[in-house]
Amino acid sequence: MAKPLVATAPFTGCFGCHMSLLDIDDRILKLVELVEFDKSPINDIKVFTRPVDVGLLEGGISNDENVEWLIKFRENCKILVAVGQCALTGGVPAMRNTVPLKECLEEAYLKGPTVIDGKIPNDPEIPILLDKVYPCHEIVKIDYFLPGCPPSADTLWAALTALLTGKNVGLPYELIKYD
Amino acid sequence: MADNGKRKIVINPVTRIEGHGKVTIHMDAANNVEQARFHIIEFRGFERFIQGRFYWEAPVAVQRLCGICPVSHHLCGAKATDVIVGVDKLPPTAEKMRRLMHYGQTYQSHAMHFYHLASPDLLFGFDAPVAKRNVIGVIQEFPEAATKAVLMRRFGQEIIKATAGKKVHGTGAIPGGINKNLSVEERDSLKKDADKMLEWAVEALELAKKVTKAGGQSLLEFGSFPSNHLSIVRPDGCMDLYDGVLRAKTSDGKIILDQVKPADYLDYIREEVRPWSYMKFPFITSIGQENGWYRVGPLSRINCCDFIDTPVAEKERQEFMALGGGKPINSTMAYHWARMIELVHSAEKIVELLDDPDLQGTNLVAVGKKRPRGVAWIEAPRGTLFHHYEINPETDQIRVANLIVSTTNNNEAMNRCVQVVANQHLKGKAEITEGLLNHIEVGIRAYDPCLSCATHALGRMRLQVQLVGPDGSIIEEKLRG
Ligand code: SF4
Numbered sequence: 087m088a089k090p091l092v093a094t095a096p097f098t099g100c101f102g103c104h105m106s107l108l109d110i111d112d113r114i115l116k117l118v119e120l121v122e123f124d125k126s127p128i129n130d131i132k133v134f135t136r137p138v139d140v141g142l143l144e145g146g147i148s149n150d151e152n153v154e155w156l157i158k159f160r161e162n163c164k165i166l167v168a169v170g171q172c173a174l175t176g177g178v179p180a181m182r183n184t185v186p187l188k189e190c191l192e193e194a195y196l197k198g199p200t201v202i203d204g205k206i207p208n209d210p211e212i213p214i215l216l217d218k219v220y221p222c223h224e225i226v227k228i229d230y231f232l233p234g235c236p237p238s239a240d241t242l243w244a245a246l247t248a249l250l251t252g253k254n255v256g257l258p259y260e261l262i263k264y265d
Numbered sequence: 266m267a268d269n270g271k272r273k274i275v276i277n278p279v280t281r282i283e284g285h286g287k288v289t290i291h292m293d294a295a296n297n298v299e300q301a302r303f304h305i306i307e308f309r310g311f312e313r314f315i316q317g318r319f320y321w322e323a324p325v326a327v328q329r330l331c332g333i334c335p336v337s338h339h340l341c342g343a344k345a346t347d348v349i350v351g352v353d354k355l356p357p358t359a360e361k362m363r364r365l366m367h368y369g370q371t372y373q374s375h376a377m378h379f380y381h382l383a384s385p386d387l388l389f390g391f392d393a394p395v396a397k398r399n400v401i402g403v404i405q406e407f408p409e410a411a412t413k414a415v416l417m418r419r420f421g422q423e424i425i426k427a428t429a430g431k432k433v434h435g436t437g438a439i440p441g442g443i444n445k446n447l448s449v450e451e452r453d454s455l456k457k458d459a460d461k462m463l464e465w466a467v468e469a470l471e472l473a474k475k476v477t478k479a480g481g482q483s484l485l486e487f488g489s490f491p492s493n494h495l496s497i498v499r500p501d502g503c504m505d506l507y508d509g510v511l512r513a514k515t516s517d518g519k520i521i522l523d524q525v526k527p528a529d530y531l532d533y534i535r536e537e538v539r540p541w542s543y544m545k546f547p548f549i550t551s552i553g554q555e556n557g558w559y560r561v562g563p564l565s566r567i568n569c570c571d572f573i574d575t576p577v578a579e580k581e582r583q584e585f586m587a588l589g590g591g592k593p594i595n596s597t598m599a600y601h602w603a604r605m606i607e608l609v610h611s612a613e614k615i616v617e618l619l620d621d622p623d624l625q626g627t628n629l630v631a632v633g634k635k636r637p638r639g640v641a642w643i644e645a646p647r648g649t650l651f652h653h654y655e656i657n658p659e660t661d662q663i664r665v666a667n668l669i670v671s672t673t674n675n676n677e678a679m680n681r682c683v684q685v686v687a688n689q690h691l692k693g694k695a696e697i698t699e700g701l702l703n704h705i706e707v708g709i710r711a712y713d714p715c716l717s718c719a720t721h722a723l724g725r726m727r728l729q730v731q732l733v734g735p736d737g738s739i740i741e742e743k744l745r746g
Contacts, residue, residue, distance in 0.1 A: 123399075
């Protein structure tokens with residue numbers, strides 16, 4: 087039987103959720119036996135080539151490219167899991183939602199104390215920012231939510247192994263944390 | 266029409282780096298490289314939305330910019346708030362706990378970068394098949410090294426947990442000190458593995474040295490160019506990753522800056538904005554925009570310091586510097602070797618610190634008289650990191666925040682590297698293969714860029730190559746994956 091496929095996406099997060107997945111430590115050697123990784127920043131697979139069983143999403147959605155890729159993840163993954171506070175609520179990056187985007191850009195590129203000849207980057211090569219940072223479920227349907235900033239390695243492991251073996255994802259109280 | 270033969274090549278995303286970047290290369294009809302750029306394509310706006318928050322939130326909030334080296338942001342933010350609460354000297358227990366946290370971070374970050382991200386290129390070749398060219402390939406082909414890599418990262422993360430309370434986004438450092446000491450149980454459990462971790466660090470260094478030497482002159486010249494180098498050093502010139510004064514040298518070793526204190530950073534560093542990247546371009550003011558850019562990180566730290574105060578790393582530093590007859594090394598791929606010297610240095614420091622009874626001290630926090638401004642720096646795994654906060658002393662709210670993160674300091678250097686590699690390997694080629702494109706990424710990866718912090722944002726990755734006609738029409742498109 088072919089191994090189940092897993093894909094992972096870092097949207098507007100900090101990569102900490104991906105790092106927490108690496109913190110499963112030596113279990114990663116076992117994970118490699120259990121599953122195959124498709125599209126993920128840890129390898130050089132950059133587009134979906136086949137249907138994927140589980141997609142793990144880190145980060146909120148802050149620009150047009152994020153939106154486009156979130157939709158592709160939905161289309162290509164049977165189960166989508168929002169991982170971490172940013173994916174669930176927008177997290178720390180969504181703190182910018184309280185301030186108009188223009189002011190954030192001006193602060194960084196015009197007013198910053200070290201900035202000279204300030205201008206706001208606007209080249210067509212860079213994606214267009216959304217007015218706000220959105221949680222993933224406001225754009226596509228999400229099947230599971232794992233809270234935490236980041237969810238601990240044990241939480242990720244418990245959820246992932248349950249999903250991959252078709253069991254119910256019931257997490258004990260100790261594994262659910264919100265910080 | 267497309268017949269003038271101009272092409273644009275896009276690599277998006279660059280993978281096996283932390284964060285979200287994209288490369289565009291424009292080639293003319295004769296397949297010469299007209300322009301090559303490394304774009305950072307996300308933006309967060311931290312400097313603005315942190316305004317109005319209390320200054321003591323900075324060390325815990327700012328690390329959410331970057332889950333790769335949260336400790337560096339956590340500590341740099343804490344150091345800036347030390348200044349704000351008027352503390353210039355921490356109690357020994359606090360300073361040493363923070364140092365231990367920092368060396369743990371450097372240890373795990375360097376080990377992870379080398380084995381998980383960079384080694385597939387070095388072990389399998391720059392144009393090895395995509396399916397193999399990743400950490401899982403390494404696990405399958407070199408299970409022993411891969412297992413060690415995983416355990417090395419775990420060791421560093423355990424140190425972080427013991428000092429910061431949590432592996433990712435800890436809370437240990439607080440303005441003026443630390444909120445816990447190291448219990449005897451924690452110490453003993455870390456000590457069990459510490460010597461082995463030093464041994465494995467030396468093995469990783471040997472491997473980095475071996476692959477660099479085996480690559481010979483062509484590897485040393487790969488993506489290379491002369492540049493200034495900048496880092497923090499201890500005032501006496503010793504390498505110090507946690508604290509010190511700023512020093513910069515030219516590509517051939519002349520001192521540009523020395524003994525600069527954090528509070529004065531605005532007199533020396535400025536940043537330029539270019540419309541095609543969300544990442545700014547810092548430079549040394551006295552040299553100017555054109556030539557004042559510099560490199561940071563392991564290579565620059567080894568180039569800038571006069572010596573290292575741990576024996577194995579110092580011996581290795583001497584051997585490394587001999588490569589350039591004592592002058593700075595300007596090779597991009599030498600970063601890996603330099604990084605592994607620091608891996609050894611961090612392990613030596615950890616071994617030393619774990620024996621220090623101060624870690625079990627109980628005086629954890631110092632207090633002082635509040636100040637309106639705090640600037641601090643630290644040598645994050647990827648290079649010098651600057652945090653600058655100003656507060657309203659009446660309300661304790663932040664009113665100005667400015668961050669120059671490590672990867673931003675390497676922005677111009679990574680762009681140069683892309684240009685050099687494009688000229689070395691793409692120029693003159695009518696057909697651009699996936700393996701050739703990976704050469705560009707190999708160059709970028711040597712800098713271990715962390716783009717999450719660089720833009721104070723992060724995204725996800727793909728690679729797309731387009732040949733675009735001058736009228737914008739896509740002549741040919743290749744997707745990699
Ligand atoms: S939830 Fe926390 S750890 Fe995960 S990406 Fe967001 S800030 Fe980083």
